[in-house]
Amino acid sequence: MKLSRRSTLRTVAALATVAAAAGLAGCASAGTGSDSSAPIEFWGWAPGYKEAAALWNKTHDQKVQFQTIASGSAGGYTKMQAAVKAGNGPCLAQVGNESIPSFVLDGMLVDITKESAKYDDQYSDSVRSAMNVGGGVYGIPVDTAPMGMFYRTDVYKKFGIAPATTWDEFVQQAAAVHAADPNTYLSSYDPSSAGTWGSFAQQAGGTFFSTDGDAWKVTVDSPATRQVAAVWQKQLDAKTTKVEQSDTPDWYQEIQRGTIATAFEPVWWAGVLEGSAAESAGKWAVAPLPNHTAGEKSTGTSGGSATSVLKGCANVQGAVDFANWMSTDQGAMSILIEKAALFPASTPGQQNPALQKGVDFFGGQKIFQDFTAYAKTIDPHWQYGPLNTETNSAIKDAFTAAATGRGTLADGLAAAQKSVRAALTAKGLSTK
16 A cells, blocks of 8 residues: 655644535525535535545435635635625535634534434544534544554664553663664654644643633643653653654654654654655554553544534534535545545544555555554543644743753643643633
8 A cells, every 4th residue: 555645734733634625605594404405515625525525416415515725724714714704604614623622712613412413423432522612512523643653663673672562661762772872862852843742641641621611721731741741851851862853854864764763643644754754665663652551552643623514504414414424434435545645533434445455665564454443542531722823832932941951841831831821811711
């Protein structure tokens, strides 16, 4: 199986692999009635969704019209917001999981708890929880991005080590490898990567946000995040991890040479690696993330997206029915896997034949079968918050200071916590 190259999205606010598709004009009036005669309009930017909608239209009387718009961060979300406010938005839209809380606060999305309940058993608790804000359900999951440990088999063989099963073991291996060869690091540390920190926090059972009534509880600084901080602080103190910005040409050169031998990344990074370090083909494998407790099996995510119903949709149930079909139908999933290189969120989607093949770049390892197993261990307690940009900036600023010797990562967590709470208060949001 040959992977296509994917663009790299590294922040909590922009880590969705792909999501939905689009529509032509817009649903006429506000409300949540059921108008089964008018086409369901669907906006988005991901490749493959036009073909998925066309496949649905071949066998269903209720038609779906698709319109491609700019990606969310490039103006797509602004276009959606303007259309909903004007009363001519589409029924369905592609929304990254990280943007759902903000859309809910802006009054953009319809709570589909009732309409989607019959489909709950087709999704794991972890992917369904990403759709929840304040007790409501605001999307049908399309893709998810379980984390894994990508490692150089040749480097691991050279130093006589196997993939660590605990973080303590990994810290010990990092020290041993760097002592044996000062030019080789078992991993690198990017203090600007708030998304990776979110993934590690989720694996440890933590979350940066949760809701309590109408208030947001900020837990950027928590026992779970401090547990993660301790792992990386040990390596920073011992200088056994390379402090370097990831996803740069220089970083990929080191990845390709094997002087950085491990990367903790989501499933979609497999295609990025193949495109950015082609000369290292056949030297990579994937293993589960190390855990904090021996025998424990838990991982985090770094991305994901939903098909959400926008306010004003005249056929909410019909829109939800199509959204679920697109996320579970094997024909639709085959299209989206091929065109968009996504990893399905639904249980049926993860059984797609396209995910059962060996991948040449990884020496024939059936990595997507492995990621399917990892997906079953995603901790379900993670909650995205309403101010992703501000949260990312706070974490980046605090951790950059710590990584350059100005305080510790624990100090950084406390500073980021204070900054995020202040940002929420400045926006007029209640915090606890």
